[in-house]
Amino acid sequence: MKIIVAIKQVPERDAQIIVAPDGKGVDDRDLAYTINEPDAYALEEALQLKEKNGGEVIALCAGPDRVASTLREALAKGADRAIHVNAGDLAQRDTLALAQLLADAIRPESPDLILTGLQSDDLGLGQTGVVLAELLGMPHATLIMHVEATSSGLRVKRELEDGWFQHLDMPLPALLTIQSGGNKLRYATLMGIKKAKSKPTATITASPATVPPTIELTRVYLPEKQKRTQMLTGTPAEIAVQLVEKLQSEVRVL
Amino acid sequence: MSGVLVVMEHQDRSGSPSPSRISLEALAAGQHLAKELGIDCSAAVLGEGIGSLAEQLSGKALTKVFAVEHTLLTQYTADGYVHALQQLIRKTTPGYVLFPHTYQVRDFAPALATRFQQVLISDVIAIHASSGGAPILVRQLFQGKLNADYRPITTQQAPCFLSIQAGSFRSDSLQNSATPAPIEPFAVDLAPAQIRTTPSAPFRESANTVDLAAAPIIVSVGRGIREQENIALVKTLADALGAELAASRPICDAGWLPMERQVGSSGQTVSPKLYLAVGISGAIQHLVGMKGSKTIIAINKDENAPIFEVADYGVAGDLFEIVPALTKAILAAKG
Ligand SMILES: Cc1cc2nc3c(=O)[nH]c(=O)nc-3n(C[C@H](O)[C@H](O)[C@H](O)COP(=O)(O)OP(=O)(O)OC[C@H]3O[C@@H](n4cnc5c(N)ncnc54)[C@H](O)[C@@H]3O)c2cc1C
Numbered sequence: 001m002k003i004i005v006a007i008k009q010v011p012e013r014d015a016q017i018i019v020a021p022d023g024k025g026v027d028d029r030d031l032a033y034t035i036n037e038p039d040a041y042a043l044e045e046a047l048q049l050k051e052k053n054g055g056e057v058i059a060l061c062a063g064p065d066r067v068a069s070t071l072r073e074a075l076a077k078g079a080d081r082a083i084h085v086n087a088g089d090l091a092q093r094d095t096l097a098l099a100q101l102l103a104d105a106i107r108p109e110s111p112d113l114i115l116t117g118l119q120s121d122d123l124g125l126g127q128t129g130v131v132l133a134e135l136l137g138m139p140h141a142t143l144i145m146h147v148e149a150t151s152s153g154l155r156v157k158r159e160l161e162d163g164w165f166q167h168l169d170m171p172l173p174a175l176l177t178i179q180s181g182g183n184k185l186r187y188a189t190l191m192g193i194k195k196a197k198s199k200p201t202a203t204i205t206a207s208p209a210t211v212p213p214t215i216e217l218t219r220v221y222l223p224e225k226q227k228r229t230q231m232l233t234g235t236p237a238e239i240a241v242q243l244v245e246k247l248q249s250e251v252r253v254l
Numbered sequence: 255m256s257g258v259l260v261v262m263e264h265q266d267r268s269g270s271p272s273p274s275r276i277s278l279e280a281l282a283a284g285q286h287l288a289k290e291l292g293i294d295c296s297a298a299v300l301g302e303g304i305g306s307l308a309e310q311l312s313g314k315a316l317t318k319v320f321a322v323e324h325t326l327l328t329q330y331t332a333d334g335y336v337h338a339l340q341q342l343i344r345k346t347t348p349g350y351v352l353f354p355h356t357y358q359v360r361d362f363a364p365a366l367a368t369r370f371q372q373v374l375i376s377d378v379i380a381i382h383a384s385s386g387g388a389p390i391l392v393r394q395l396f397q398g399k400l401n402a403d404y405r406p407i408t409t410q411q412a413p414c415f416l417s418i419q420a421g422s423f424r425s426d427s428l429q430n431s432a433t434p435a436p437i438e439p440f441a442v443d444l445a446p447a448q449i450r451t452t453p454s455a456p457f458r459e460s461a462n463t464v465d466l467a468a469a470p471i472i473v474s475v476g477r478g479i480r481e482q483e484n485i486a487l488v489k490t491l492a493d494a495l496g497a498e499l500a501a502s503r504p505i506c507d508a509g510w511l512p513m514e515r516q517v518g519s520s521g522q523t524v525s526p527k528l529y530l531a532v533g534i535s536g537a538i539q540h541l542v543g544m545k546g547s548k549t550i551i552a553i554n555k556d557e558n559a560p561i562f563e564v565a566d567y568g569v570a571g572d573l574f575e576i577v578p579a580l581t582k583a584i585l586a587a588k589g
Pocket of ligand 1: 013118119143397475476477478479501502503504505516517518519520521522532533534535536537538539540543553554555556559571572573574
């Protein structure tokens with residue numbers, strides 16, 4: 001099975017997110033980046049499918065030069081090769097334009113399966129995978145926890161709300177967006193890191209955007225507080241005393 | 255292109271379908287947007303045998319209720335919904351198409367928008383009128399750490415697609431109407447070969463052995479706990495309080511606690527007397543599962559963490575210092 005995993009590079013989880021001076025994005029000067037977590041699960045699923053069924057895993061990422069580090073990490077974890085769609089202007093492209101870039105890079109590869117995370121930790125639009133499937137004319141399924149190859153294609157386990165699930169059968173080629181928790185994530189081994197150095201990365205220069213974006217981000221800001229939270233301060237022991245007092249007299253659980 | 259169309263979702267408990275609560279919230283958002291823009295608002299329901307569902311909606315202040323019926327829409331599939339709604343939108347040419355932001359909508363709405371060369375503006379939490387004509391749509395970035403205003407660049411050829419986050423609009427603010435809205439059946443062209451996926455019936459993994467919903471006190475732990483071994487720290491606090499232990503998703507994903515202890519959109523929904531959140535950031539998918547709690551206390555080292563949006567009492571501090579101190583103080587108070 002030839003599998004392409006589309007991954008995104010996002011600011012690290014504990015990064016201090018600061019609004020940019022122009023108020024239209026975040027200040028990226030001091031940000032450290034990593035793989036979007038749901039995409040890490042997509043990569044893990046791809047690697048496990050390859051281990052079970054054979055084939056090839058290709059990591060695909062669109063973004064500026066810095067995303068090369070995330071692709072290297074994917075190679076170190078076991079992807080066979082990487083494709084970097086070099087684009088420095090992703091903020092100016094909407095999801096449709098971005099998916100078009102990815103689709104252009106994917107078409108010549110004719111993969112059997114495309115995997116991606118269900119949403120990104122930064123923008124959280126949760127659509128790139130589904131739009132990509134539509135552009136490529138493939139069936140898709142989202143929020144997938146488990147994938148199994150069958151004689152006629154795939155059987156996948158999809159997460160529904162409130163602890164419910166559902167199985168779906170579908171033909172290949174197909175696209176799946178992967179939900180976290182279906183697998184345990186692996187770490188790159190020293191051997192993997194060494195091997196990654198000799199694995200090929202193809203770099204494609206993104207073609208300029210042809211259509212204007214359909215949405216415009218006009219302002220980014222800290223949310224205004226909806227509710228008055230009473231913040232308790234002091235040493236840990238002092239805070240504990242105040243909390244116990246609330247638990248006794250107001251919450252009445254002690 | 256004019257008017258607002260709200261695509262409803264329904265649940266089918268004991269054979270009589272009714273609109274889901276989050277759909278009614280989306281409908282309230284639709285009425286709000288229509289009022290702001292001075293345009294009309296209609297709703298659509300999809301499925302088979304949905305006459306009673308359409309009737310339930312016809313009492314709302316709506317221009318029309320479209321009943322999109324087809325055998326192939328009985329069970330949800332992305333292909334079926336995309337084809338059906340594409341036909342409905344082509345025919346009725348709404349300027350705005352609204353959805354509740356559900357797992358089902360995540361599954362098909364981006365593909366539907368793509369058919370119109372549009373992008374879905376997903377998970378919208380507020381809609382404001384603006385002088386430029388197009389409304390300002392507010393959504394969250396970085397899992398609720400920031401808000402962002404988006405402006406759709408509307409064209410006359412295609413509608414603007416948006417989905418509404420759970421809890422952002424109130425279903426009790428829905429406007430009713432004395433004269434029922436006309437129900438308009440809409441016939442779609444749909445052939446079995448157009449549906450490429452075959453869904454099976456939904457199931458639950460296993461019977462839950464812990465019923466978090468019944469627990470009066472819940473202590474819930476998130477990724478701030480860092481390591482599996484540290485869970486014991488929070489368990490000790492829960493025991494001191496006589497509370498059930500719950501968790502955010504990453505803790506269950508990692509297998510540190512079983513999934514049946516997960517609170518949130520894909521786990522359990524709880525509303526205890528006290529919900530004590532330890533090292534949980536407060537992403538919307540977690541908040542929807544617990545924000546109905548009577549009292550919420552949050553301990554988080556980041557004073558800007560979104561969990562403080564819903565907390566009654568907050569401690570901006572290190573859980574590894576606060577939790578042991580609190581456990582000790584509780585045990586002392588109990589004598
Ligand atoms: C479709 C979908 C469904 C989902 N369903 C669910 C669901 O059902 N339930 C759910 O919970 N999530 C769900 N999620 C995931 C959700 O979006 C968040 O990723 C998740 O809730 C984050 O968990 P967390 O708060 O524990 O971790 P994080 O967001 O990583 O937050 C950890 C917090 O700990 C704090 N912290 C770190 N160290 C300390 C310390 N020493 N002392 C105090 N505080 C500290 C940090 O400041 C941070 O705020 C879902 C996501 C999607 C896309």
